[in-house]
Amino acid sequence: MAVRNYTIGMAGHIDHGKTSLTRALTGIDTDRLKEEKERNISIELGFAPLKIDEELHASIIDVPGHERFIRQMIAGVAGIDLVILVIAADEGVMPQTKEHVEILSFLGIEKGIIAISKIDRVDEEMIELVKEDIRDNLKGTVFEKSPIVFVDSLSMKGIDKLKQLIKEQLKHQETRDARGPFRLPIDQVFTIQGQGTVVRGTIYEGTVTKGDTLQVLPKGIPVKVRQIQVHHEQVEEARAGQRAALNLGGISKHEIVRGDVLVSSSHFLVTDTIDIAVRFVNDLSAPIKQRVPVKLHIGTTEVMGKIVFFDRNELLQEEKEIVCQIRLDHPIVCKRGDRFILRRPTPMETIGGGWIIDPKGRKYRFGEETVKMLLAKKEGTPVERITSILKEKALLSFHDLLKYSSLDEEELKTLLEGEQKETIFQLPSGEYALIENLETIKRLTGEKLAQYHEQYPMRLGFNKAELTHLLLDLYPKRLIEFVIEKLVETGFLKKVEQYIHLSTFTPHFPEKWKRRMESALTSIENDEIEVQPFDHYVKSAGIPDSYKEDFKHFLLQSNLAVLLAENLVVSMKAIEKAAALLKRNTGVEFTVKDAKDVLGLTRKYLIPLLELFDALKLTKRVEDKRIWL
Template structure:
């Protein structure tokens, strides 16, 4: 039979006997600190192993009950699987009992046993009244059908019954996932002389092995698990559900604090903005205004932030969930599905709690559209989650998909494989994934961009590939744009001409508006032969803009209708060919400047640039002050 590991929480009002009951069950006194002994109250969560049966390994967490220690209480119960709600028979349900109940429900704890303690202090009638009071208090909560056990820790009454009830109820509890990436939120950090830095916490998921290289988030410090203990016994490994102490190498005590998270992989996100589903307490509280300061308790950390609403400007008591966002003052480690508690810093009170929908939120517009988007994220299947994050981020690898969706790696791998098979996912280089619909979108946008470009610059071959990629850089990752273009080239949905990109059917042409005027200018340039005017002189008295003049020059050169004679002059291609033919007929295989001048009958102003153009085109080769015809390049 496979061993299973659970953590049980002892919760309830101060002085209702949680610590004494824990000792009666485990024979361990969980009040460790001197202050706790002196004041007879628990300040820090205390932990003890419960002797178990049938391969079950159970840790009991005795959480503080005093209001001033609510942070420690939340840190203590954050990782529990079942709660024993301790209520003294001589006092009944107290204010702290109610607050603990809210916190336990908001943290998603579904399994509860009610232990009515100190029964020897009351008579049967009083016990019945207290029991009825408790039933009324639990009505409408997750724990309305919780079993009741009557105990007296000092005399031992009911202790065996409570132990049996615990074992029975643990059979209903789904044990924690040991197959995910290891995560341990730190709730205690201390040093032991000769050993170094020790951290303690309940493992939320995964397995840690002795010698493992780990990471402390949110700082990102790398550490090593030098030693692992579970209830003071050395272990080679510890797994989800176990209360664990780890001796860390590579970290000083001052570098670690409660709320840090020890992880094995980089699948976990560090974030300062989380989208959440919030349920508020079933009591009246002062309205919470838009962007009010709040304290959020998540894992073992507590961070101040601001609450942002998208469908209201003020939060009042409601039975409906509230989809909103918490913008934090400091980074936390969060995954989708993580539970949290929300409290007001002043006046201090618990407002509600819930779970993280999106661990890496961004700023959204106020309105129903955002609420609908958050609702879709909240209710999504694994495939929906992947589609949502790829819609937002366009291109992600598997590690990033795990981070943003918080899906188990096995679930994610299966969902990605199915997505590729069904065709709504596309895999590009190095296991990078995008949505088919995003590719379809950029394909349409590229086509539209090219069409607009061709209309604006009809005389150009196309847009340079670098300029096209840059045009989409604010919307899409470069790798995705390059991949999309390569597919479009393969499918002949756009064409590449050298370094330029164009639509398949496009060919550079004169703009319809100026076609007649430009054809006249081109004809005049051709007529002028070698003795052309400066290019801009041909446009004197025309309405063509400076941009039109420049564009026409580039068009003629790229379409091989003209050559650049100088920076300021163009020679028509047919005029050039005629001049070369004349020069060839009237010179020997080798000729000088004098022979060329006599053949073409033009001034040095045109002759020198013309001969240099022949050299550039490799029609001639210059040797000292002579030129030699290159037979294979003669026009």
């Protein structure tokens, strides 16, 4: 059964026992890791693995300080599936507890467990008071109906119950999407002597495999994955929801910074203007004025920008989610739906959070029309939502569309039937894809083949499996293969065995070397059966050695020549001439001696030639004679 990977966040006030609880659950002291694992390619300091059972594996984020809490919780947006809110029995809910809960709400975290720690320090009466305090302070938050567990990390009281609660909470939790393009926001960059650059982070989506070529955005630097580790163990691949350390080739430590994003596809946008839906804290210390500088925390990125309102010039109190824009000082990598936190740079405080409506915002006019447009973009019509989902997921079943769109079954059926001729296509498998994606695959296939034909004009075509692999970063294999087969059916492409080529393409000599190759072919034809080794003709004609194999295969595939013996290539004209001469001068059958008398060849050429006649079905050997067919 496939392993499901999750990330658990430890939230709570300083000194309420988050590190001790992490140690009790995992056996790992995350503070100790800071010293001991500094030089290893390992999961980020403060992370510890928790194997719940054979199916459920988790990483626990233990974040001791407020500032690190904000960065790591945002960095874990793609990985934090469950939060354990740690509240000490001897202190109860503290200011930082409330702030952490507010941040979790902004980040859209939905599952939580409340762990009342240090219970051996207090009596039953105090525990009841703490429970009442928690329920009062957490009313209206994600933790309002969360289960409560009483623990003591030193005596291990309640630890088994907490593990069971974790299992129950995660049992029905969806795992992150490992099918789409790979994305990993980088937490940390360092070097290891003899191994080079290493980056660490939580995989937001997709899968990475050893040997993959990726890009570091926003700079667009290509890199190669030399090595992968998940919780100190070398692995061949890592998937969405896992913490991973990647050893990268082709880049130095100084070219990467925390906040850069490692991706497998150009699917991800680099942008400096984002349209957002944001909710602000209830007790702002001062008004947020139009174009005031704010710090945006998204992924592992912290970037300054200016907030732009379209329906007000300042905000002091607003309970509802509003739509606005942030214009950033530096570009970031993001997509629709990504969560963020906004903080005021001075005094440093959290002011709100929300999600990205459109990662590629533009400059808009101040006024009601822009607000309406942003609200429409935020909500989206059912058709727009389905289109957006299929743009991201590429190929989905009806069941998956139902799940992602939040439409009811009849509404979705009606929508798909109405849109099938315009925007949506149903494959024979029953899955759905956008017609524009089919067209994009056609265009990309045409472009890849045109490039291939230009680079290798003598080859019959591109191996279908390799061509499909080139597009796997963008689209599912089933969709690519379906489009290629359709393009063959419609005549846009031609398929010969496992090779694909444009129907307008015919293998030919490269223009630059055409005369030399024609000269080499003429020399082969002139030497008839008694040819020199093939290398001789290549060198004599001045053909680069890099073209030798393609030249040979072209002659053989186009039936201009045949392989007589190893490295002996004979023109088909010479074979036909020798066969005609031999047939005219022999009867229904002939011997090797007869052939030697007619053709005047030595055994070096004669025996392979006669065996070639057999292979070409010109003759058939019967004992020591051959019969013409």
